Amino acid sequence: MPALLLEIGTEEMPALDIPCLAQELRATTSKVFTQEALSYRQIDVYYTPRRLAMLVCDLKTQQEExxxxxxxxxxxxxxxxxxxxxxxxxxxxxxxxxxxxxxxxxxxxxxxxxxxxxxxPGKETSEVLLAILPRIIMDLHPKKTMRWDSSGLSFIRPLRWLVCLYDDKLIPIELGHLRAGKKTYGHRFLEQQEVVLDRATSYVQTLADSSVVVDPEERQTMVLDALKEQADRLGADYLVDNELLSRIVNGTEHPTPIFGSISEEFLNLPTEIVHATLREEGKFVPFALADGTSPCFMGFRDGMADKDGIVRAGYERVVQARLRDSRFFFDRDRQSTLAEKVRDLHNMVYDARLGSLWEKVERIRALAGAIADHAGDGLAQEVDRAAFLCKADLVTELVQAFPELQGIAGGLYARLDDESNAVADAISEHYFPISSEASLPKSRVGTIVGLADKLDTVIGAVLVGEQPTGSRDPYGIRRQANSLIRLAIEGKVDLDFFELIESLEETYPVIERKGAISDVRQFISERVAQLLRQKYGIGPDVVACVAAVRGGNFYHIFLRARAVTTWHERKDFHSLIAAFSRVCNITKNSAETDFNPSLFKSEAEKALWREYLKVEGLLTNLLEKGNYEQGIKLLLSLRDPINCYFEDVLVMAEEVSLRQNRLGFLGALTGLFYRIGDLSKVITTSNSREANPASAQEER
Amino acid sequence: MNFQDIVLRLHNFWRGHGCLILHPYDVETGAGTFNPATFFGTLGPNALRVGYLEPSRRPTDGRYGKNPIRLRLHHQYQAVLKPPPANIQEMYLDSLEGLGMNLAEHDVKFAEDDWESPTLAAWGVGWQVCLDEMEISQFTYFQQMAGINLDPVSVELTYGLERIAMVLQGVESTYDLRWNDGISYGTLWREKERQFSVYNFESAAVERIQKMFTLCEEECRASLVAGLVFPAYDYALKCSHLFNILDARHAISITERESFIARIRELAKACAQGYLGTGGIDACPTT
Incomplete structure (x- = not known):
């Protein structure tokens, strides 16, 4: 069956935006073709910086009736x-x-x-295409558009040609001043760039013959193969991330590896700086040798082999000049110590309402100090020093030239200033994790300073009213809060952050307040619940169970959630939930927790009271150690006494004092369970049918 | 090919494409875009084709004459075409070939680099053109100038002449370039680079420069009130240059920075509005 080819020829599109645009082209086409009752087997998309193309395979010649x-x-x-x-x-x-x-x-x-x-009756496909293809193209939504001529069209870059072939038949679609033809263009370096396509299906091959690899996956393979081969030869690692790879793969029509060396005079420059310099603007891939040096790199020419080494010489010249620039920054930065640079933070505004970076550093020190008091492993001095220095690299020339070196540059300079390793590592790591999947700080000091930094960012943003709404999150505080919680949980920081925040509230300026500390608690609690579900795979019912007890000890919230999850499938646990739910149901409208044991009458009442006393003492000890799984096991011993209690005792006794005493006792019993969470929110195979829909709704 | 021949060839090339050949502006500019031929020329409906050389002063880029490619003053060649011809990329590449470059031997890339000038309230979409990954030109389709949507849009081609000359002459340092066949770039410029670097980074009298900024700003505003947009624009340019010196001296904090830029932007916008409002269009070069 026939195939349709559409090629949109453009001036060079931004490398990082093309893949998205191609996927959108596929999705929009699929949607419109379905609406228009055009049936086809599949859509393949191809792209390079200069073209966006699709091949619709087995497209029927007529619309469906x-x-x-x-x-x-x-x-x-x-x-x-x-x-x-x-x-x-x-x-x-x-x-x-x-x-x-x-x-x-x-x-x-x-x-x-x-x-x-x-x-x-269905129309001829070619007739329908004539009308819908221009619409499909103009319905694409690039991130940023531009105008370039009097047609009034706007697109990601100027449109320069269109090819539209249905098998071998030209579909002369029109767009702005353009009219589709059979003519496309090969690689720019060719003498004869114009190529006539005679069939839709010969697209990939015809362009390959003209030195254009239209399939991005094929280009990626070319790039990665070249890097691997060179790395194997050197016994080195190549340092490429997705962004750099995408810039190379989608910034070329025919990537050809060019290997270059770095002049020896730069080998004493810290490798972090060499790497950042090479990767700047997505140009070169550094190789790291086993001995810790990075004396070479690879770039990718758009074109064919560099027979005379002209491109290689050019690349090396550029790298040399850029490294010289980096060394200029480095030398200027080294004219003063990191500690001396701290005072320059006075002149850098963090936020007009929250003051300078100096003031932020002061708050980080206060927060970090308080965290270190509880969880510092005797490293209070190192924590304070690292907190004091952690932002100083923001005034360095190096970080101004390479923003991605923030933290890393600070650690580097701290080491050169003979700060202790603990301090230098903490400065390097305090921005970690830099993404939801990235690794956490390895050091305790880095964890604590990182916690303090993120906590300050979140508190500050919420207090001045920059809470995220919908997709608007100017301070990126969702991510900051997530990192904060991860640091606390995975760093096993046993500390109630909400109590900490309250004790340090006065460190924040009051003038421009639009939020309160309670908003901070609320915001962070929501993030905790979401992170437990999404990152740690805790079931929504368990999250609702542990979230019912508000608190700022994220590590312990996590431990509680994990313990409940471990017990989740066990039958004896289900019967405990059932027993607890009976207690809950009867106390839900009572706030009473006081009681007088001497008023207990029946044997069942006294038995439960004795068991309560025993469990309460043991539970307190276990939970302090974070042993919630054993804690739940302990609570199991209350199940039978509770069930007996409800068989023998009429809680809602007529006599008021008796009734209040019983409600008070059951209230206290509820409190005991609440040290784990509201177990009645846990949905099990035994209670799922009668599960309270309100509880499921509440935790969303 | 020596440096002065490059300039002459570009003049010839763009003259051949109907460009009016103009001269550098005689007030300090940070880039060819600030030249009134471009600033005013891109405004309004009239067609425009111009080419000129522009010495561009960027105090923070000074390296005391020691960095091979970074300079406090470099030379731009600027061509502006309004509206942009459909084959403008080919035209540009032709102009490089016209300088004796065999592009088939090199790696030529148009790498995304959208241009924005907060001081001129202007932005455009385009690329830095890289030859063997060295940026040799900026290629921009202006979309807005002085906060005004441009219709038709203009395309601006800015050649970094030192970089291009280095490729053509096969030298590793700007200072080794031949200006003509007898005199080197270093002979002409190295000492100036050194002195201006010392001045911009270490010696410029911050308070005096700040006063000068305020004076120029006042003079610009006064000229605008008098309906004299071209003199006003000269003083806006001076403000921009003085700001750049203060910036190099690290005399401007981040907050102040924003407000300085906003002050210059207001001047530029007022100049453009005055120009469009006072029939200045008739005075702009057309082809």
């Missing part, structure tokens, strides 16, 4: 009570060229109407 229903007068009007057609009914049938008996019925807005089904 479409059936349209034409609505007539209401049935009640078209037919009388005896079922005979009225004048209106006859008229409608006649106007549609059918007999009255052929009229059908259709329901429309609770009313029944007469109708006629009309089948519309």
């Amino acid at each position: 479409q059936v349209r229903t034409i609505k007539g007068p209401p049935t009640a009007v078209a037919f009388d009570s005896k079922g005979c057609a009225t004048q209106a009914g006859i008229g409608f049938a006649q106007s549609q060229g059918v007999t009255v008996r052929e009229l059908g019925q259709v329901e429309y807005g609770a009313k029944i109407y007469t109708s006629v089904k009309r089948s519309i």
Whole structure:
């Protein structure tokens, strides 16, 4: 069956935006073709910086037949009570060229109407394409668009040619000043760039013959193979991330590796700086040798082999000049120590409402100090020093030239200033994790300073009213809060952050407050719940269970959630939940927790009281150690006494003092369970049918 | 090919494509875009084709004459075409070939680099053109100038002449370039680079420069009130240059920076509005 080729020729599109645009082209085409009843087998998309193309395979030559229903007068009007057609009914049938008996019925807005089904024969596909393809192209939404001529069109870059072939037939679509033809263009370096395509399906091959690899996956393979081969030869690693790879793969029509060396005079420059310099603007891939040096790199020429080494010489010249620049920054930065640079933070505004970076550093020190008091492993001095120095690299020339070196540059300079390793490592690591999947700081000091930094960012943003709403999150504090929680959980920091925040509230300026500390708690608690579900795979019911008890000890919240999850499938746990739910149900409208054991009458009441006393003491010890799984096991011993209690004791006794005493005791018992969470929120195979829908709703 | 021949060839090339050949502006500019021929020329509906050389002063880029490619003053060649011809990329590449470059031997890339000038309230979409990954030109389709949507749009081609000359002459350092066949770039410029670097980074009298900035700003505003947009624009340019010196001296904090830029931007916008409002269009070069 025939295939359709559409090629949109452009001036060079931004490398990182092309893949998205190609996927959008595929999705939009698929949607519109379905609407238009054009059937096909599959859509392949191809792209390079200069073209966006798709091949629609096995596209039928005709639209599918479409059936349209034409609505007539209401049935009640078209037919009388005896079922005979009225004048209106006859008229409608006649106007549609059918007999009255052929009229059908259709329901429309609770009313029944007469109708006629009309089948519309499919149009020729080529005719439909002529109308819909320009619309599909103009419906693409690049991140940023531009105008370039008087057509008024706007697109990611100027459109320069269109090819549209249905098999070997030209579909002359029109867009702005362009009209599709059979002519496309090979690689720019060719003498003869113009190429005529005679069939849609010969697209990939014809362009390959003109030195253009239109399939991005093939280009990626070319690039990675070249890097691997060179790395193997050197016994080195190549340092390429997805962004750099995408810039190379989607910034070239025919990538050809060019290997270059770095002049020896730069080998004493720290490798972090060499790497950042090479990767700047997505140009070169550094190689790291086993001995820790990086004396070479690879770039990718758009074109064929560099026979005379002209491109290689050019690349090496550029790298040399850039490294010289980096060394200039480095030398200037080294004229003063990192500690001396801290005072320059006075002149750098962090946020107009929250003051300078100096003030932020002061707050980080206060927060970090408080965290270190509880969880510092005796490293309070190192924590304070690292907190003091952690932002100083923001005033360095190096970080201004290479923003991605923030933290890393600070660590580097700290080491050269003879700060301790603990301090230098902490400075390097305090921005970690830099993405949701990235690794956390390895050092305790780095963890604590990182916690303090993120905590300050979140508190500050919420207090000045920059809480995220929808997709708007100017401070990126969702990510900051997530990192904060991860640091606390995975760093096993046993500390109630909410108490900490409250004790340090006065460190924040009050003038421009638009939020309160309670908003900070609320915001972070929501992030905790979401992270438990999404990152740690905790079930929503368990999250609701542990979240019912608000608190700022994220590590312990996690431990509670994990313990409940471990018990989740066990039958004895289910019966405990059932017993606890009975307690819960009866105390839910009472706030009473005081009781007097001497008023206990029945044996069941006294038995439960004895068990409560025993469990309470043991539980307190276990939970302090974070052993929630054993804690739940301990609670199991309350199950039978609770069930006996409800068989023997009438809680809602007529006598008020008795009733209040019983409610008070059960209230205290509820409190005991709440040290784990609200177990009644846990949905198990035994209680799922009667599960309270409100509880499921609440945790969303 | 020596440096002065490059300039002459570009003049010839663009003259051949109907460009009016103009001269550098005689007030300090940070880039060819600030030349009134471009700033005013891109405004309004009239067609425009111009080519000129522009010495561009960027105090923060000074390296005391020691860096082979970074300079406090470099030379731009600027061609502006309004509206842009459909084959403008080919035209540009032709102009490089016209300088004796065999592009088939090199790696030529048009790498995304959208241009924005906060001081001129201007932005455009385009690339840095890289030859063997060395940036040799900026290629921009202006979309806005002085906050005004351009219709028609203009294309601006800015050649970094030192970089291009280095490729052509096969030298590793700007200072080794031949200006003509007898005199080197270093002879002409190295000492100036050194002195201006010392001045911009270490010696410029911050308070005096700040006063000068304020004076120029006042003079610009006064000229605008008098309806004299071209003199006003000269003082806006001076403000921009003085700001750049203060910046190099690290005399501007981040907050102040924003407000300085905003002050210059207001001047530039007022100049453009005055120009469009006072029939200045008739005075702009057309082809």
